[in-house]
Amino acid sequence: MNIVIGTVLLWALAFEALRRMRRDAPDQLPALWVRTRNLMIFMVPRVVVGLLGAGFIAELLPVDQIQRGFGEGSGLIGVALASVLGAATPGGPFVAFAIGAAALKAGAGWPALIAYVTAWSVMNLNRAIVYELPLMGRRFTLVRAAVALPLPFVLGALALMFPA
Amino acid sequence: MSTQPPDPPAKPPKLIDGAFLFILALALGSGAAVFWLKGADRFTQILLHDLGLSLALLPKIAAGVVIATALPFLLPRERVLALIGPESGLRGLAIATAAGAVFPGGPSVTYPLTIGLMAAGADLGAGVALVSGWVLFGLNRTLIWELSFLPAHFVALRVALSLPAPILMGLIVRRAMRTGAER
Numbered sequence: 001m002n003i004v005i006g007t008v009l010l011w012a013l014a015f016e017a018l019r020r021m022r023r024d025a026p027d028q029l030p031a032l033w034v035r036t037r038n039l040m041i042f043m044v045p046r047v048v049v050g051l052l053g054a055g056f057i058a059e060l061l062p063v064d065q066i067q068r069g070f071g072e073g074s075g076l077i078g079v080a081l082a083s084v085l086g087a088a089t090p091g092g093p094f095v096a097f098a099i100g101a102a103a104l105k106a107g108a109g110w111p112a113l114i115a116y117v118t119a120w121s122v123m124n125l126n127r128a129i130v131y132e133l134p135l136m137g138r139r140f141t142l143v144r145a146a147v148a149l150p151l152p153f154v155l156g157a158l159a160l161m162f163p164a
Numbered sequence: 165m166s167t168q169p170p171d172p173p174a175k176p177p178k179l180i181d182g183a184f185l186f187i188l189a190l191a192l193g194s195g196a197a198v199f200w201l202k203g204a205d206r207f208t209q210i211l212l213h214d215l216g217l218s219l220a221l222l223p224k225i226a227a228g229v230v231i232a233t234a235l236p237f238l239l240p241r242e243r244v245l246a247l248i249g250p251e252s253g254l255r256g257l258a259i260a261t262a263a264g265a266v267f268p269g270g271p272s273v274t275y276p277l278t279i280g281l282m283a284a285g286a287d288l289g290a291g292v293a294l295v296s297g298w299v300l301f302g303l304n305r306t307l308i309w310e311l312s313f314l315p316a317h318f319v320a321l322r323v324a325l326s327l328p329a330p331i332l333m334g335l336i337v338r339r340a341m342r343t344g345a346e347r
Contacts, residue, residue, distance in 0.1 A: 006224055006268050006269050006270070006273075007223050007224040007227065009268050009269075010224055010227035010228055010231065010268065010269055010273060011223070011227045013227070013231055014227040014228075014230040014231050014234075017230065017231050017234035017235070017238060018230065018234065020234075020238055021234055021237060021238065024238070025237055025238075028237050031237075032233055032234060032237060035233040036229055036230055036233045039229045039232070039233060039276065039279075040225070040226065040229050041179065042179065043225060043229065043272070043276070044222070044225070045179070045184070046183075046184060046187065047218060047221065047225060047272055048215070048218045049184070049187050049188050049191050050187050050191070051214045051217055051218050051221075052191045052195065052210075052211065052214045052215070052218075053187055053190045053191030053194055053195075054214075055210045055211075055213065055214040056191065056194035056195045056197070056198045056210060057190070057194045059194075059198050059202065059206070059210055060194060060197055060198060060201070093305050093309035093310070097309050097310055097312075097313035097314060098313060100313060100314055101313040101314055104314065104315075104318075110318060110321070113314075113318065114318075114321070114322050114325065117310070117314075117322060118300070118322065118326065121299045121300050122296065122299050122300065122329075124299070127271055127299075129186075129187060129190065130187065130271070131271035131272065131275055132271070132275065132295075133183045133186070133187070134183040134184055134187055135271075135275040135276065135279070136275055136278065136279070137183070138182075138183065140288070140291065140292075143288065143292065143337055143340075144292045144295060144296070144333070144337075147292060147333040147336050147337055148296065148333060151326075151329055151333075155322070155325045155326065155329075158325055159321070159325065
């Protein structure tokens with residue numbers, strides 16, 4: 001359902017962009033189609049192969065152990081462990097937030113959970129390998145990973161210092 | 165409105181590169197491992213599921229690609245440069261972060277969009293801020309998924325703590341780029 005809504009919304013935007021192209025720069029349309037075709041040829045094999053790889057890797061990773069691992073964590077070690085596990089959690093938001101919710105029920109603290117969700121958001125290895133590296137290139141991926149790396153630890157530590 | 169063709173000129177991207185071979189090897193290796201450890205049935209099940217998912221994503225990807233390629237033609241380069249170019253300052257990074265947070269669509273859309281904006285004049289710092297804004301605050305994900313699983317209080321605290329992060333990351337990237345350029 002989510003995919004359908006997003007697709008409809010994006011096509012509305014795409015048609016609006018095409019309408020403007022026809023109005024303002026009709027002579028550029030052939031160049032646009034060449035680029036669109038090139039980018040599609042570039043992206044489709046990467047997305048298909050990436051999704052297949054992600055599916056197989058998710059099957060091999062012990063997701064239930066990830067949840068157990070940071071459910072018991074506490075303090076800075078718990079934050080660090082949760083950060084690593086967050087980066088390693090495969091799959092979409094459903095998996096990560098379900099693990100987070102289960103860990104919360106099992107007694108995980110907010111600092112570890114913040115580190116986990118933040119690490120999953122910014123460091124997500126799954127997304128980096130499937131999408132970011134092939135689409136954006138090594139330089140962009142490494143630069144962004146380098147500046148994002150401290151964030152889960154910093155936010156987890158902040159949550160430790162100022163308990164809500 | 166500018167009708168200058170955007171630079172760099174359209175050239176077909178390299179189809180087989182190191183990154184592609186890497187994810188290909190990963191898919192083949194993990195696929196073989198699943199086949200070996202979990203059996204042919206489970207392997208086929210995952211294969212069909214993910215091929216189906218790719219098919220379902222295809223129209224969305226196509227729309228994202230059309231938008232991303234049209235952007236450099238439609239947005240006047242001077243305006244993109246002023247808004248989110250290398251000299252756009254904190255305001256530019258804030259705009260890029262907000263754009264990442266509100267734009268609908270997953271990675272198959274946001275990354276091409278970032279490529280399009282960077283081709284239109286956005287700098288690496290703004291690109292990093294945009295992607296960070298999306299991964300930390302993507303409204304679709306935060307509203308639909310995070311709030312249905314985790315307490316609203318928790319989500320509010322996480323978002324509040326994360327708020328300055330994309331702008332800070334963009335600033336660090338810009339500073340590093342500048343130092344790198346001077347050297």
